[in-house]
Amino acid sequence: MSYCVNCGVKLDSSLDSCPLCHTPVINPNEPEHIKKAHPYPTEKGQVDSVRRSDVAILTIIVLLATSLSCLLLNLYVFTGIMWSLFIIGVCILLFVLLIPLIIYTKVPAYVSILFDGIALAFFLYLITFTTPGIGWFTKLALPIVVLLTILAEVFVLLLRAFPVSFISTALYVFVEIAMFCSGLELLIRHFTGSPLRLTWSAIILTVCCVIAIMLITVLCIRRLREAIRRRLHF
Amino acid sequence: MTASSKEASRFFSNTKLNKAEPKVWYKLDLSAIVYPTLQRKDFSSVYRLSVLLKEPVKPDILQQAIDMTLPRFPTYKTAIRKGLFWRYLEPNHRPGPFVQKDIRNFCMPMPFKANNRYLLRFYYYDCRISLEAHHSLGDGTGCMHVLNTITAVYLRLLGHEISNGYYVKDIYETPDPEELEDAYMRYANAKVCPKRPDEKSYRVRGTKEPFYTFNVINGIMPVKEVMAAAASYRASITEYLNAVLLYALMQKQQNDFHLRLRPVRIAMPVNLRRFFPSKTLRNFITMVYPGIDPRLGDYTFEEIITQVHHYMRYYINEKFLRGDITTNANIQRHPLIRIVPLFLKDFVVKQFYSKVQDGHSSAGLTNMGVLKVPEDMKPFIERFDIYMGQPFSSRTNCAIISFEDTLTVNFASSIAESDVERYFFRKLVEDGISVTIESNRTH
Numbered sequence: 001m002s003y004c005v006n007c008g009v010k011l012d013s014s015l016d017s018c019p020l021c022h023t024p025v026i027n028p029n030e031p032e033h034i035k036k037a038h039p040y041p042t043e044k045g046q047v048d049s050v051r052r053s054d055v056a057i058l059t060i061i062v063l064l065a066t067s068l069s070c071l072l073l074n075l076y077v078f079t080g081i082m083w084s085l086f087i088i089g090v091c092i093l094l095f096v097l098l099i100p101l102i103i104y105t106k107v108p109a110y111v112s113i114l115f116d117g118i119a120l121a122f123f124l125y126l127i128t129f130t131t132p133g134i135g136w137f138t139k140l141a142l143p144i145v146v147l148l149t150i151l152a153e154v155f156v157l158l159l160r161a162f163p164v165s166f167i168s169t170a171l172y173v174f175v176e177i178a179m180f181c182s183g184l185e186l187l188i189r190h191f192t193g194s195p196l197r198l199t200w201s202a203i204i205l206t207v208c209c210v211i212a213i214m215l216i217t218v219l220c221i222r223r224l225r226e227a228i229r230r231r232l233h234f
Numbered sequence: 235m236t237a238s239s240k241e242a243s244r245f246f247s248n249t250k251l252n253k254a255e256p257k258v259w260y261k262l263d264l265s266a267i268v269y270p271t272l273q274r275k276d277f278s279s280v281y282r283l284s285v286l287l288k289e290p291v292k293p294d295i296l297q298q299a300i301d302m303t304l305p306r307f308p309t310y311k312t313a314i315r316k317g318l319f320w321r322y323l324e325p326n327h328r329p330g331p332f333v334q335k336d337i338r339n340f341c342m343p344m345p346f347k348a349n350n351r352y353l354l355r356f357y358y359y360d361c362r363i364s365l366e367a368h369h370s371l372g373d374g375t376g377c378m379h380v381l382n383t384i385t386a387v388y389l390r391l392l393g394h395e396i397s398n399g400y401y402v403k404d405i406y407e408t409p410d411p412e413e414l415e416d417a418y419m420r421y422a423n424a425k426v427c428p429k430r431p432d433e434k435s436y437r438v439r440g441t442k443e444p445f446y447t448f449n450v451i452n453g454i455m456p457v458k459e460v461m462a463a464a465a466s467y468r469a470s471i472t473e474y475l476n477a478v479l480l481y482a483l484m485q486k487q488q489n490d491f492h493l494r495l496r497p498v499r500i501a502m503p504v505n506l507r508r509f510f511p512s513k514t515l516r517n518f519i520t521m522v523y524p525g526i527d528p529r530l531g532d533y534t535f536e537e538i539i540t541q542v543h544h545y546m547r548y549y550i551n552e553k554f555l556r557g558d559i560t561t562n563a564n565i566q567r568h569p570l571i572r573i574v575p576l577f578l579k580d581f582v583v584k585q586f587y588s589k590v591q592d593g594h595s596s597a598g599l600t601n602m603g604v605l606k607v608p609e610d611m612k613p614f615i616e617r618f619d620i621y622m623g624q625p626f627s628s629r630t631n632c633a634i635i636s637f638e639d640t641l642t643v644n645f646a647s648s649i650a651e652s653d654v655e656r657y658f659f660r661k662l663v664e665d666g667i668s669v670t671i672e673s674n675r676t677h
Contacts, residue, residue, distance in 0.1 A: 001670075007656060008663040009453070010670040019451050019673035020656035040674035041359050044446055045337030047275075047345065106315070 002027040014038040056103045063091040081130050089123035109156045117149030140191040147183045151176050167228060171215040178208035260309055260323040264418035264562050265517035266370040270314060270321055270346070271583040276445050277624055278343040279369035281633075283381045284362050284619040291358040292392070297333045299388035300356055304331075306405040307380050309414050309516055310371050313351035319576055323371075326351055333358055338674050339448040341623040341646065344368050354380075361616065363388070366623075369517070374602055374620060375505055376515035379403055382607060389614055400606040410513055417512040422563030424556045435525065436487050436496040436596045438629045440649030448624060451655045452672040453643040454617070455662065457604075457636050463665040467539045472601045472634075473546055475643070476500060476524055477539040479632055482657035483596050484528055484538070489653075499525030501595035505603075506559070509552045520558045522549050523595055535661070592627050597654065602635040612638070621646045630654045 002011050002025045004018035014037065017024045067088045074084035096119035100112040107115075124141045128134045158172050185201040198205065218224045262270075269279035304311045312323040328350040336359030344353060344366070353368035365381045382401035389396050398404045443449065457471075464474035483498045503519040512518055524545045526533050533541075548554075565571060571579070605618050617640040622631035630647040645655045652675070659669050 004671075007660050009659050010668060012670065012672040015671070015673060019671060019675045020652055020659060037360060039360075039452075039672045040450070041336045041338050043335070043337055044339050045342055046446070047343050047348070 012039060056098075059098055059102060060095070063095050067091045083130070085126040085129055089126040093119045093123045095119075109160075110153055113149060113152045113156065117145055117152075120148075121145045136191070140187060143187050144184060147180065147187070151180055167215055167218055167225065171212055171219070174208045174211045174215070178205045178212075181205065258308070258325055259315075260312065260414065261416060262314075262321055262323065262370060263416040263514075263516045263518075264422075264559070264566055265373070265519060267320065267566065268583060268587065269369040271580045272587055272626060273346070274343070276343060277626060278345075279623065280341050280344050280366050281369060281374065281377075281623040282341050282364055282366045282619075282621040283374065283377055284364040284621075285381060285385050286616040286619065287361045287363065287385075287614055288616055289614070290361055291363055291388075293333045293358050295391050296356070296358055296363060296384075296388050299384050299391055300331065300333065303380070303384045303387050303405050304354075306383065306403060306407075306409060307515060308409055310354060310367070310377075310380055312353065312371070314346050314353060314368075314370060316576060319572060319574070319579075321370075321576065328352070331356055335359065336362065336364060339446050340364065341366060341448055341621060342446070343624075356384075362619075372516045373503070373505070373519045374600065375507060376517070378602070378605070379515055385615075386608070386611060389611065394610075394614065396611050397608045399608045402608055402611065412513040413515045415512070415514050416516065417506070417510065417514040417518045418559050418563055420512070421506075421510045421556055422560045424553075424560035426557060427561035427564060428554065428557040430561070430594075432590075432594075433497060434593045435499040436483065437593070437627070438483070438486060438596060438649070438654060439490060440628055440647075440651040440653075442628050443648050443650055447648065448674070449647050449649070449652070450621065450674045451645045451652060452619065453645075453659050453662070454670040454672065455641050455643070455667050457639045457641045459667045460641050460662075463662070463667055466665075467536065469539050469543050470546075471636075471641075472603075473539065473543050475601065475634055476502065476546075476599060477535065477542045478658055478661045479597060479599055479654075480524070480526055480538050480542065481533075481535050481661055482654050484526065484533060485657045486653050487528065495528045497525055497527040497529070499523045499595045501598045503598075503600050504550055504555065506555060509555055520555055520562070522546075525596075587626070597629055598622055598625065598631040600631075600633045602633070605635055605637045607637075616640075617642060619644055624648055632658075 001013050003009065004011055004021065004023055004025075006021045006023045007018055009018070009020065011018060011025060015025060067084075070084040070087040074082060096115050099115065100107045100109075121142055124137055124145065128137045155172055155176055159169070162168060181201040181204040182198060185198055186196055189196055218228055272279060308325060309323060311326055313326040313328075314321055315324055330350040331352040331354050333356045336357040340357065344355070346353070349355060353371050355366040357364040357366070363381070363385060365377065365384070367377045367380075371377070379401050383403045383405060386396040386398070386402040387405060396402070460471055460474070464471050467474060467477075469477065479500055480498055483500075487495060487498060501521050501523055504522055506512070506518045506520060507514075510518075522545075524542045526538055526541055600620070600622055602618075602620055607615060615637065618635050618637045619642050620633040620635045621644050622633045623646060625631050625646070625648055628647075628649045630645055630649070633644045633646070635642055635644075643658075645652075645658075647655075659671065662669050
């Protein structure tokens, strides 16, 4: 180990010069090859990149540019039907869907699903401007969207209120499929003026009921539950 | 299954997540409120604590030790979030933080959304384990508990018997609620708020290094020699080293080009746990500003040390410190300030800090004091290091820690010149202290 002739401090054997005064270390008694390992690593690091905000900005700009350019094209070049409303609607829908993913991650799930439902309904409403009537929207499309939104909200509520497991999630999914199909058939029948009864959805309802009963049984019997978890874990 | 992995699995079975439980969150403490507002792309309030072991570090065992230890410190296993009026910490259950290979330019900025939102980073290099923490989690004392407990668990996983005590906590005990509290609020009850220094201090001028550069110079010296040198001036080690840094800054100001002289002042954090009983592992420090005014005339070193000695005795006591924390707390408790949206608070605090507060001191100096570890842990440890991190503006920060008979003075700066460090260590050598220098500088 050498001393700095200028500062009088002892220098770590990894140093070639005094870091205080830059005087080089020349010690003929200490050959180069017995130098100690450097006390600090030599590799430099980089700050971890956070791309979320960049992606968000890019997405918003792309969606805005697409909507605006299509609207201008529709108004001044390809005039006729208001086809640009489809694209604007899709852009709005994409924007709303992407909010909780990349733009503002702290939106509560319930609010986010509600906004998604509203955006979907708004998109379908925009389509009515290019169709002869609005009846299909008010009597069929809107109720389906409302039903879908309610079921999605209930699904999240169930996941949050009760302990989550693969089997319980499967149970919620099958019950909701049954409810959605039944609701869908009833809404279609109401729209077409047919009598309100279940036909094709009754089959789905039956199958889902059987699966749901099976899953409830598995959830109630611990031994079965463990066996299923063991064999189906991923 | 090995004994260590059995221990780990037992531990994790107790810390399973229950979604039905109410969500825990923590308000930022009084000091921690400021640090996130100063966040820039090239600056974060990050500091580093290191322990140098006698054997090379095994990263996989270290990772296991971290995974087992961190749940014991719930306020450190958190992510920072923005509310409408204040930021807050919420438990972070994401994977990590993961051990990484150490880098030369450490104490890099810590974006809140990076690193799986953890505000802690762990590094290993040869025999060194390093922990970098954002200051909004806690101060050096709090973080030293985390590092020492991780080191103890790491040594236990290697098969050594290490007992709990001092900075080593029992990882299987439930955290004491007092460890998680904002201790400032308990003691911020003085009837009057003393004034703060409001005069601009001398600023070290230097060539700013490019981003991704962090210059470190370590001085390692025997405690006995420093104690003897301090005793020869009838001062404590902290007073002596403070005086040496003031002396170095004064020389730097005199020797550099200047139009007029300015007061030389050091920002020194004081550990409030010494005066107000608290077990908190979060921030519980306040700043004092010992200094000299060269405009009054030339100071000899003896005069500086007398000035620092009396300043410390006068200001660092329970009464003055209580007044100081009350001043800070009153700002935070003011109803009008509380209802101002966070982005406005951020803007005002940042402006105030960069234009006023940062100019109050010429350098920072922190002294962790003597670090005690359980007797059976001592044989495995060479020494401890502490780094104050990137300075907010171009200046030098100095951190001191001692373990057994080794005292380490770590200078961290973002300027190319090392004049302050040179004056500092030369003065120590003049006073008969044998200093060994280590550095990561390449020029």
